[in-house]
Amino acid sequence: MKNKIKFGIFLFALTTFFSAPLRAEENDGALETYNRAMFNFNSTVDYYIVKPLAKGYRAITNEFVRERVHNFFNNLKEPASTINHSLQGEFAESAKSLGRFTVNTTLGLLGTFDVASGWGINKNRTGFDETLAAWCVPDGPFVMLPFFGPSTPRATVGMAGDAAANPLYWGDYYTNFNHDWEEYSFYYGISALGFVSLREENIEFLDKLTANSVDPYTTIKSAYIQNRMKMKICGKPAEEESASYDFDFDDEEFVE
Amino acid sequence: MYKFITLLLTFVMSISFEANAAIDGKKAENFIKNVTNTGIEELINSNASEQEKQEKFTKLFNEDLDLDFIGKFVLGRYWRTANSKQRKEFIDVYRKLNIQTWSERFNEFKGKHFEFTGTEKSKSADQIFVNTQVPMQEGAPASVKWRVKETNGKLRIVDIIIENVSLAQTARSEYTSYIQKSPNGIDGLIKDLKAKLK
Numbered sequence: 118m119k120n121k122i123k124f125g126i127f128l129f130a131l132t133t134f135f136s137a138p139l140r141a142e143e144n145d146g147a148l149e150t151y152n153r154a155m156f157n158f159n160s161t162v163d164y165y166i167v168k169p170l171a172k173g174y175r176a177i178t179n180e181f182v183r184e185r186v187h188n189f190f191n192n193l194k195e196p197a198s199t200i201n202h203s204l205q206g207e208f209a210e211s212a213k214s215l216g217r218f219t220v221n222t223t224l225g226l227l228g229t230f231d232v233a234s235g236w237g238i239n240k241n242r243t244g245f246d247e248t249l250a251a252w253c254v255p256d257g258p259f260v261m262l263p264f265f266g267p268s269t270p271r272a273t274v275g276m277a278g279d280a281a282a283n284p285l286y287w288g289d290y291y292t293n294f295n296h297d298w299e300e301y302s303f304y305y306g307i308s309a310l311g312f313v314s315l316r317e318e319n320i321e322f323l324d325k326l327t328a329n330s331v332d333p334y335t336t337i338k339s340a341y342i343q344n345r346m347k348m349k350i351c352g353k354p355a356e357e358e359s360a361s362y363d364f365d366f367d368d369e370e371f372v373e
Numbered sequence: 374m375y376k377f378i379t380l381l382l383t384f385v386m387s388i389s390f391e392a393n394a395a396i397d398g399k400k401a402e403n404f405i406k407n408v409t410n411t412g413i414e415e416l417i418n419s420n421a422s423e424q425e426k427q428e429k430f431t432k433l434f435n436e437d438l439d440l441d442f443i444g445k446f447v448l449g450r451y452w453r454t455a456n457s458k459q460r461k462e463f464i465d466v467y468r469k470l471n472i473q474t475w476s477e478r479f480n481e482f483k484g485k486h487f488e489f490t491g492t493e494k495s496k497s498a499d500q501i502f503v504n505t506q507v508p509m510q511e512g513a514p515a516s517v518k519w520r521v522k523e524t525n526g527k528l529r530i531v532d533i534i535i536e537n538v539s540l541a542q543t544a545r546s547e548y549t550s551y552i553q554k555s556p557n558g559i560d561g562l563i564k565d566l567k568a569k570l571k
Contacts (some may be wrong), residue, residue, distance in 0.1 A: 329474045332550055
């Protein structure tokens with residue numbers, strides 16, 4: 118109960134303090150110094166640890182193995198989709214996610230094979246972040262998180278919510294009666310593999326995205342924010358997406 | 374008085390929109406179909422040598438993308454303060470850098486095909502969006518939107534919006550933020566962009 122109240126206060130705080138709209142072009146004001154420092158920290162960690170691990174992972178596995186790992190981690194996200202589709206009032210989608218989870222966990226050998234897609238029950242993922250958006254919780258400013266990278270306060274809460282819906286987490290939670298931090302090692306270990314697997318999938322993409330950029334921080338920030346704008350807020354598109362660019366493309370700006 | 378001006382403005386604007394009769398959706402869609410066919414089927418999926426591919430790509434890029442217009446847009450408010458030498462140099466390096474980036478990134482579309490899902494009006498009468506989708510291996514298809522502009526009867530691409538991320542907008546954020554921070558302003562940007570060229 119206490120936790121619920123805390124959570125309520127937290128949500129309220131989010132809506133009040135972070136009601137400033139996200140804008141791809143503006144600089145992040147006071148947060149910018151922190152964000153850039155964190156971006157440099159993440160880049161260093163990535164360069165020396167995460168990317169080498171991802172490359173090593175690629176070297177010791179073949180495509181077949183990597184696809185099994187990829188599917189396994191994706192399947193673990195289905196319960197979060199099931200719950201959140203329901204919270205958004207999309208019960209048919211919720212049933213689909215639940216169906217996918219059931220079929221793929223059993224017939225798909227712990228999710229390593231996506232049998233459901235073969236049956237035409239396609240992946241339609243959602244998460245707590247989308248639920249909060251549907252509930253009209255504003256996004257807040259752009260924040261660079263340590264290790265996890267680009268985020269916003271709402272996206273961070275969403276990520277934590279989704280992590281709590283991960284079956285591995287429940288598994289560890291119910292077998293670890295003392296809720297000892299160190300006892301969650303299985304959960305953290307396997308999550309680390311998921312992290313490396315995700316990084317491996319994005320090696321080329323991130324290399325290309327930043328290769329020709331003179332300011333990779335701004336490139337990533339801008340792309341992240343624009344991509345988020347496609348999320349529905351209160352059930353409506355965040356803004357008339359194309360219209361916003363029209364304004365910027367106005368010819369009057371180019372008067373010579 | 375205020376009302377009158379607003380009215381007058383609305384009137385003038387409606388006339389200018391009429392005069393600039395909206396760009397033909399079918400024509401724009403065919404134009405993009407042609408570009409994606411040439412770009413993907415004839416270039417990426419072909420057995421031509423790397424050099425031949427590069428040459429064809431450069432030609433396609435120069436003909437079908439309005440890089441002068443995009444260059445102006447990405448410099449944002451700094452375009453106005455730039456002198457003609459800076460403008461020329463910037464457009465030149467931006468063009469080369471884009472050809473370099475895109476000849477690499479176009480490979481991502483290898484083996485993929487575009488499905489055309491109609492067009493969308495733009496606020497500017499001489500522009501239109503052509504909507505396409507690229508089916509992905511899993512999950513929902515990726516949305517790729519092409520902003521097409523008509524200048525003197527010729528259609529050209531002025532932006533590509535992939536999954537809601539506009540290339541022009543992203544470059545604009547990057548360059549304006551860079552200029553803002555750089556002590557050498559636009560010249561510093563041009564120099565650093567040149568260094569990125571292979």
